[in-house]
Amino acid sequence: MSRKRDLEVCIKDSFGMDLYEFMKRKVESESLHDYEIANILNNADGKLCAVAPRVIGQLRNELGIRRANGFSRRFEIIYGTGAIDTFKEMIEDVDSSLSDVGKYFGFSREYARQVYKKIYGCPYTEAHERKRAARRRRKRFFR
Numbered sequence: 001m002s003r004k005r006d007l008e009v010c011i012k013d014s015f016g017m018d019l020y021e022f023m024k025r026k027v028e029s030e031s032l033h034d035y036e037i038a039n040i041l042n043n044a045d046g047k048l049c050a051v052a053p054r055v056i057g058q059l060r061n062e063l064g065i066r067r068a069n070g071f072s073r074r075f076e077i078i079y080g081t082g083a084i085d086t087f088k089e090m091i092e093d094v095d096s097s098l099s100d101v102g103k104y105f106g107f108s109r110e111y112a113r114q115v116y117k118k119i120y121g122c123p124y125t126e127a128h129e130r131k132r133a134a135r136r137r138r139k140r141f142f143r
Contacts, residue, residue, distance in 0.1 A: 003051075003055070004019075004059070007019065007041070007049065007051060007055075007059075010041065010049040011041070011049075014041075014049070019059070019063070020063050023037070023056075023059060023060055023063055023065055024063075024065055026040070027060060027065050027066075027067070027068045028065070028068070031068045031069065031070050031072065031073045032068055032070075033053075033067075033068055033070060034053040034054075034056040034057045034060065034067075035053040035056075037053075037056045038051050038052060038053040038055070038056050041056075071118045071119075072084050072119065075087075075115070079105055083105070084119065086104075087101065087105070087115065087119065088119070090104060091112075091116060091127070092127075094131050094134045094135055094138070095135075097109075098112040098113055098116070098124065099112075
């Protein structure tokens, strides 16, 4: 029996799902890295599912699953549960700036800009322009 087949059987017995579903859930939903998935499998129900992180990476590539972006998870570990949602709420507020967000979390305006780019995948300048336009419209309306 091949290693992949052994792993499929181990995952089916321990977690009640197929290999693809398991990998997709662990990588995309839980944002786990290859070594973390390997640790889970190595400790699964005391069964011998010995697998190296390199093997998990190969399987993930074979199944067409992209590497996890663990930034959001790490951000929430450092700044507390719900920190991403709080960041998004603050950044989407027309009256808040990157400096305001940075002060709230205890980091610089520059790091707030970098966090924005990591979360949204685009530069803050576009959002800044939208906020400026909204403030101008509001100012004209209340004159």
